Amino acid sequence: MPQxxxxxxxxxxxxxxxxxxxALHPVVVETAAARLEACKTRVTRTEDEVVGAELERHAIVNVSIALxxxxxxATKTRLTEAVVELLREHVPPRDGLRLHLSAEVRDLDPSYRKYESQ
Incomplete structure (x- = not known):
């Protein structure tokens, strides 16, 4: 956690x-009282994207944080807003491309378990 x-x-x-x-991990730590060494981020490159009726000229980024x-x-909202602002800093506007930057923070399911080897 956080995932x-x-x-x-x-x-x-x-x-x-x-x-x-x-840059994101310290924001999560400061805003949601997480431990830095517990932050784990996976970035996945999507292949097929459609926005409305268009197949091109749109770039989508969505950050999902599970705690x-x-x-x-209020804490989740502050974290979501901070993540979107961080995205704006790291993903600058581009000519001919409309950016769709979004974030969400949610609770992990109570069934969540983890194993970590030494």
Missing amino acids: ISVERSPYLDDVDWEEFAL LAGRDD
Whole structure:
């Protein structure tokens, strides 16, 4: 915990996603009282994207953060807003391309378990 997933458009191959993750982790720690060493981010490059009736000229990024239960809605909202602002810093506007940047914070299901080897 936290489990962080970033789904991103192939139009954004030039973004340094590892740098984004390294910038994101301290934001999660400060906002949601997580431990830095517990933050895990996976970035997935999507292949097929459609926005409305268009197949081109749109780039989508969605960040999903799953936390152990216990944070109130105000904390989740602050974290979501901070993530979108961080995305805006790391994914600059591009000519001819409309950016769709989004984030969500949710609770992990109570069934969540993990194993970590030494």
